[in-house]
Amino acid sequence: MRVIDYAIKGQTVHIHVVETEEDLLDFESFILANQSLLAHDCETTGLDWWNASAGTFRARLWQFGNARESFVVPVEKGDSFRGAVRWALRTARRLIAHNGTYDLHVAEECLGIPMEELAPKSWDTKLIAHLVDPRAVKEDGPGLKLEELTKHYICEVVAAEVKGSMTAIAKELGVKKDEVWDSIPIDHYRFLLYAGMDPILAFRLFKILIPKTPVRSRRRGLISWEHRLAHITAKIERTGYLLDTKYAQEKASELAAQQKHWEEVARHHGVDNVNSNAQIITALRERGVKLTKKTKKGNVSVDDEVLTDVGIPLTEAIVKAKKAGKWKATWFDRAIAAQDPDGRVHASVNSCQARTARMSITGAVPAQTLPAGDSYVRHCFLADPGHVTVSSDYGNMELRVLAAFSGDPTMMDAFHRGLDLHQITADAAGVNRKAGKGTNFVVCFGGGWKAIVEQYGVAEAEAKKAVKAFWETYPGVKRFADRLQREARQAGYIYTGTGRRLPVDRNRIYSALNYFIQSTSRDITARALIEIDRAGYTKYVRLPIHDELVFSFPRERVRELAEKTARIMEMTIKGLLIPVDSEIGEQPWGSVLDLEASKH
DNA sequence: TGGATCTGCACC
DNA sequence: AAACGGTGCAGATCCA
Structure with a gap:
């Protein structure tokens, strides 16, 4: 020895x-x-x-x-x-x-x-x-x-x-x-x-x-709770997701062809490497284009927005070549390379990762970042043979959490009566619904009028009006946010209802509200996974994605199982239901997105 | 060669 | 008084 x-x-x-x-x-x-x-x-x-x-x-x-x-x-x-x-x-x-x-x-x-x-x-x-x-x-x-x-x-x-x-x-x-x-x-x-x-x-x-x-975390049983959750996500990792290899390979070649074509166009216009911002900046300046947008560090920015605004054949080629290359590498090549001997791919689920304890999903199935606009990428992930994909997501989870915990009467009433909360905010401010919706979300993120302007393209005056109206319309939310900020300022952290202690940076006290909402929402999804496991349904779970669970259910039992799991996921907090809506698709995950698209 | 950092982009 | 929260990954570039 x-x-x-x-x-x-x-x-x-x-x-x-x-x-x-x-x-x-x-x-x-x-x-x-x-x-x-x-x-x-x-x-x-x-x-x-x-x-x-x-x-x-x-x-x-x-x-x-x-x-x-x-x-x-x-x-x-x-x-x-x-x-x-x-x-x-x-x-x-x-x-x-x-x-x-x-x-x-x-x-x-x-x-x-x-x-x-x-x-x-x-x-x-x-x-x-x-x-x-x-x-x-x-x-x-x-x-x-x-x-x-x-x-x-x-x-x-x-x-x-x-x-x-x-x-x-x-x-x-x-x-x-x-x-x-x-x-x-x-x-x-x-x-x-x-x-x-x-x-x-x-x-x-x-x-x-x-x-x-923290004593509060221990008393609430968080230690064993997180361990149970981690074991459930481990089982989900083990199950993996069936990959439609043929589809993935087809799309990879399709994108490779597009990338090659658009790179040639860009080269013809004097840019050899479409991923080199330095080359793009030089080429555009030679054409007399004024580049005013700056990156976070104060350098010249040439992102998608800038290039699209320039709108010449060169910038079009750059945008298309970059996108094709990145989509191929990130979504299809990775998945193909990570297949196991059974043609399945296994995500890595970090069940308790972000500061707010949000999960992160990395590796072969970066589920949280897969393009959601259409089914192009998600189409390559299949429910098991004889199964179909079901996606069940919570409706307005974060805003409902805010309503429930703040107890704001206007917000609670709106959800109880099924009213349109975005329109309520919009009406209160005298702005359109888009601005009202933007305001609701941005406030949850701890943002201000500038964020509404940038993210939702709302005029400055409108955005300012909307933020002011938000706080006046929902005084309970104001009191709740103030209480959290006071707690954060005094202690350096806040506690969530589940007994989780979240540190809040002194120079970003405003983020206390978002931390509370985001962390509480995560715990609601986590609770759902634990209850679904208790009911013996973990084998059907493919992935958790923030406010959504993706399932693979046997086709002949899909209605029953979708209904049962949705009822398990649903939760009532302080009298307010966080509802779950299940979408039943075909075998590919992407089919659920196609269904949603066809509805609108 | 790989680490660190920056930029850009995919999402809730 | 106002305040944009949380992620992962690819590619370029600089540096040791």
């Missing part, structure tokens, strides 16, 4: 590296002695756990530890090692992992332990860290990655020396960062140190973070 000693702030920790089958005896003793609470982690060849059955993905190391020592087991070396790890995972009564969803996928795919077996006894330090402080490093927060949390809560030196080491190792070995996990020798000293420290750090973080969790 090889032992690596390392010091955390002068305190020595021991990393035991299992090398032979005889070494497993000590490993098993350690597990038995620590089975009440064990941290664990695994190192793998990549992140594409869905390719385990294809053999291109495998687990290499599995590590277990407590605050002072850890064991590193080379699972790739053979069945006896895999068997020992399988036994350890099953023997542990409670497991801690950082971003443990990933380890659950790997345990299932590589060790054959169903996710459902480990999930109920798993704790995730990423989720607990989010409840303590959800802010990213760039927002002056601790961050949510293990390296960031180690730096913030444990020791800066350890974070840099250990968690930051794989980049340097890749460089020394002369491989790309993404490739180092597969190619690094299993007995590489600093790889073993990196791997062995992980459970030690996760264990320590758990002990540090649990007492820091």
